Amino acid sequence: MQAQIFLVDDDDDLREAVLDTFHKHKISARGFARAAEALEALDPEWSGVVLSDIRMPGMDGLSFQKEVKRLAPDVPVILFTGHGDVPVAVQAMRNGAFEFLEKPVHPDHLHQVVLRALKMRSLQVELTNLQHKARATLPLEERLVGRSKAMRFVRRDIQAVAPLQVDVLIWGQDGTGKTAAARAIHDLSPNAAEEFVVVNCSAVSQDTIERTLFDEGGAVARASGGTLHLQDIEALSDRLQAQLLRIFDGPNAPRVVASVSHKPEELLAGGKLRSDLLYRINVAQIELPPLKERGRDVFVLLDHFIQRAAARHGKSQKAMPVPDLEALGKYTWPGNVRELRNVAEKLVVGLTVRLDDRAAAQISETYDDAMLRHERELLSNALIQSGGRKAAAADLLGIPRKRLYLRLKHCGIEE
Structure with a gap:
């Protein structure tokens, strides 16, 4: 361009x-x-x-x-x-x-x-x-942050594959850090001094992608000798996926690190990814886990992002109240690491953090607590409707009187 x-x-x-x-x-x-x-x-x-x-x-x-x-x-x-x-x-x-x-x-x-x-x-x-140059000198643990077993495996795989001149397929949900992983692979490779070129295959039309990739001075040419990171490669048409095959064996071809947002096997079965392209690019495969499967990495990452945002905005770090931390630990994080980074940014600048309503309902209590709350409300309503008469309340609920007494005691309504 x-x-x-x-x-x-x-x-x-x-x-x-x-x-x-x-x-x-x-x-x-x-x-x-x-x-x-x-x-x-x-x-x-x-x-x-x-x-x-x-x-x-x-x-x-x-x-x-x-x-x-x-x-x-x-x-x-x-x-x-x-x-x-x-x-x-x-x-x-x-x-x-x-x-x-x-x-x-x-x-x-x-x-x-x-x-x-x-x-x-x-x-x-x-x-x-x-x-980018400053981050390239950081240890991998500070670029792909996390203490979970899953993230330790990710860093191990990146360190193993980066020095090798092989193409790589990264897959994981949106927001899990696929581009950060791709850049780490480039920076740890023998060609780190060459270009790292990113093309988002889902951001623009197929005609534009074709020019962006293959025109003189396009992405393939600029990444020559370096790394070409193709985001959301499954968004390319079947024709363009076939055209991509020609870049792998050309003179001074770039190393290709492609990423997809779903399991490659599912994309293949659904006709969204050509088998010949998958087999050619899938020399090494790295899976990035969703944040909800990374346990206490949520808190490690939150602290990391708050420190970075506070330094960037010239603010002191702000501690979150314990109830909020508990809620964040139970949240399902549909936006993954990207969403957590935005939460940290809002906390530092003093904005209110509002999680998705459906997700907030999921994180407000455990399954057992929710069931207990529901049962307590059900029993209380039955007693109110029956005027406090337990036999009538049992009849309304369709349960034996003995069971009603036991449930009332269990829910703390009666001693």
Whole structure:
């Protein structure tokens, strides 16, 4: 992806005029008439800037901005507004827009704003690269945190396979850390100094993925001699999965570390993964366990994420009350490690943590406690309806009087 600027505007004349301005300043830019087209071409690791009109048919500028933030959260977005759109633009700024410019904007002012945005994006990319390099020197125990037996096995497998020039298949639920594992494999390999290129196969359309992978300067070429991490490889069409097979044996081919979100055998049986691709890529397989199966790793990870978030925000660490910790220990964590990281972030910045309602019901008490509570309510209601007469209450419940007496004693309603 060579363009420094993505310009989205349905006005053909205006779009071409702005593109000419960029070209005169030696800034490479690419124009789009529709927001959806720009989203298909967007790469989260792109070092450029997005400019968009607010009022467009189909997806408007505010909706487009939200999608950009979802797919590529660090890419700056500059919005054009017409006269009278300032309240909308203020909302865009609250949503994280870099700047908004009221039409007609002077070319020199536009140029200066874009240069500032590109400078900020360049610093972000540089910082990200430095962070990756810093993490690459950390022990594996600090990169894939956890004391559970399952995580010890994961780290052991990564250390065993990383030095070998073999392709790897990682599988695990969303949020379990598949990309972190893939990067660890790359950083511990003999080719750690080469590129680590990530492609999310489920994020954009099949046509865009094809260009992203195979075009000149695409992901396969950039990862040459390094590592190509293909996320959600099962999202590729059968045709593209077949095309992938050609990259494995080419000259200076990248090492492929692919990831899937379900058991490979299930994907194969469901027709979502080609057997020849699975057999070719599945030289080594690593399974990442869901957080709910990692026992007390929840608390180890929570402490780890709180420390990191506190350092990042310049805040002191905040201890959670014991009842909250008990609830977190019983929670099923459908979002896995990613969800726990978000909880830690909220705790540090002082936001209220609200777990999913259904999950919260699951974690509020054990099965035995829930059954006892339900039985106590049932017995109490029967006594109320019968006016306290135990024989009548037993009849209402359809149980013998002796059993009613025993249950009342068990539930602590009577001594």
